[in-house]
Amino acid sequence: MPECLVFRIPTRHPADVSGLVELIDSGKVKADEIVAVFGKTEGNGCVNDFSRPLAVMALETLLAARLGCTPHEIGTRVALVMSGGTEGGLSPHFLVVARRETDEGSVHKGPGSLAVGTAFTAPFRPEEIGRMAQVRATASAVRQAMEVAGITDPADVHFAQVKCPLLISERIADAEARGQTVVTHDTYASMGFSRGASALGIGLALGELTEDQLSDAVICRQSELFSGRASTSAGIELMRNEVIVLGNAPSWHGPLRIAHRVMRDGIDLDAIRGALGDLGLSAAGQLAPSQAERVVALLAKAEPSGNGLIRGRRHIMNDDSDINATRHARALVGGVAAAAIGRTDLFVSGGAEHQGPDGGGPVAIIADMRA
Template sequence: MPECLVFRVPTRHPADVSGVMDLIASGAVAAAEILAVFGKTEGNGCVNDFTRHLAVIALETALAGALGCTPEAVGARVALVMSGGTEGGLSPHLLVLARRDGAPAADTAALAIGTAFTADFQPEEIGRMAQVEATAAAVGRAMAAAGLDDPEDVHFVQVKCPLLTSARIGEAATRGRTVATHDTYASMGLSRGASALGVALALGEAEGAELSDAAIGTRRDLYSGRASASAGIELMRNEVIVLGNARGWSGPYAIAHRVMRDGIDFLAIQGVLADLGFSMSGQLTPEDSERVVALLAKAEPSHDGLIRGRRHIMNDDSDINATRHARALVGGVAAAAIGRTDLFVSGGAEHQGPDGGGPVAVIARVRT
């Protein structure tokens, strides 16, 4: 019987993989068991955030040494999802997710994980239906790998997706191809949005007839309540990690999710915690806080410039990108609920929850 292992380790800088290697050296996890690593790095989260690529290179190199293979081989099988931006009080860290087979049988559903990758996209496919459809197919494969037959048992789907650069746009032009946008920053949102709509399509949250190139980035009424997409310069494919609760899996962990209606929806976070059996009377106690191994959330400033009828300036600040404001806001709200700041809060929630809101999921130890 498989068991999903989850470890949270702090990092001192984007290339710090010592915590992961310590886990391997101690025998807590074998390098071959690792399926995915989520990371929060202290870059700006924008097109030129190379902290993500630095972290990926460091992880591929270190795991290659442990596995006796090339870094390219590590990248081919391990989903490395680096999300830039630790504004406010967010703490840089890594989440290591692994699968161990041969665990004792359990009589209840437990945390399950499955991964899948798309083929590399051509620049002209990014932010368009080709990316939507390829992502939906990858979600289906990842669900099958996790033994999750019912979409209702899926609580979070993390996607790492590519973006457009000037060089990639130019390469498409040499082949007579057009791209979804010539604005490289806007391409991040279109890529995230197409990826999220792929999740929505796979999970039955959206119908194929509703989706089109024109709907991506414009139809804010179309979204997934379980998708989290993070765009980066370090890849050209989509890497998909599906997390849910499945029978046939063992281990102490479970996952639950809700959808935050805006950036200050504290009650949605508390609702997730209640779903996992925590007694809610304000911030978690230190003991309960440590039972929470991961909080995963999306952050996005509302397009109307309002939060519950009151004006915000996130979209109007030319000095600090709006997604950076949003990460700090949601990170503070989440930290107030959990009582810790090493939380995976990712900016840019196009088609990931309602406008100004986003999914939030918690992985916690619910059994001893």
């Protein structure tokens, strides 16, 4: 019977894998049990955020040395999702997700424990990024990840994370040299198209959307189409989609469980409290330190509303030419979430195209159910 393990490791810089070295050396997890790593790195989260590939390179090098293979082989078996940007008080860290096979019975009573599944699409051609080819490939990979996790009911999926590619000048030129067009020549905008197409693919796989609702024309144009469980992050370091599905399944055991809600805007504290309450963690204010320690991870999306308003009041996130709007949004949501949880090592990712309603986004919490 499988058990999902999640470890939160602080980092001093994007290439700092010393915490993971200590974790493996301690025997708490084996290198071959690791199936995914989420990372918050302190770059700008934009096209030229090289903190993400730096972190990936460091993780692949370490795991390859421990497993006796090449770094490239690590990239084919471990989903490495690096999200750049730790604006405000967000703290850089890794979330190491592992799968362990054991004969032990469940350590808590309830309708299943945390389950994880991963899958990968084939590499995309530049002309496929941000279009229906990416939507359909993502949906297929999400279904594969659910099968790996042993999750048969899409309602049991609480968070689906995708790391997806973006366009750069070289990739655009490659497509055009072959007589193909790309979704946009704006490399920063391509991040949104890739995130949006990937999110719609998640929604399609989970039954939140139907294929007849989708086309190239709706991607990043019809914000009313969204998934309440999708989280997607674009980066320069890959050309495929890497998928991590997190849910609860009766075939898994262990003390960890996940719950989610959808934030209607960046200050929707009640959504965070609702997810905490679903896991038996509730407080009128900030969680007490003992309860905060039971929160293994908080994963959330952040996006400035397109109309420039939060509950009728003007914000300037979309109008600031000095600081990108997604960076403002991460700081805002990170602050709200940190105030609720009482800690700042939270996975808050910017850019929520088709990930929750306009200006809002999904929030998922993994907690240890042992009181």
